[in-house]
Amino acid sequence: SQRHHVRLDQVTRVPPDVAVEVMSPGTAANDRGRKMRTFERFGVRECWILDPKAERIEVHALRDGRYRLTASAGRGEMFTSEVLTGFTCAADTLFPW
Numbered sequence: 001s002q003r004h005h006v007r008l009d010q011v012t013r014v015p016p017d018v019a020v021e022v023m024s025p026g027t028a029a030n031d032r033g034r035k036m037r038t039f040e041r042f043g044v045r046e047c048w049i050l051d052p053k054a055e056r057i058e059v060h061a062l063r064d065g066r067y068r069l070t071a072s073a074g075r076g077e078m079f080t081s082e083v084l085t086g087f088t089c090a091a092d093t094l095f096p097w
Helices: 028-042
Strands: 018-022 046-051 056-063 066-074 078-080 088-090
Touching (some): 018 028, 028 066, 056 078
Parallel strands (some): 018 046
Antiparallel strands (some): 046 056, 078 088
């Protein structure tokens, strides 16, 4: 965890453990392209892509400098994080409507 690097009164210079992107029709290509490559380059260990239209989440974990899809879940399914130890979540809770 990178939590010990966070100081509320200082700029953080280390990457977060997890980045979460919520896609919209106008940003999908950017979220899956440029943003994910930027997260890879800076060493963000896990990237979650939430797609409200499809009601799905994809979890991508950094392996050898590249993201690999490690989980995908939709309504009625659970997903876990490799980075957030012990974290499991029902995808339904992300799309409450």
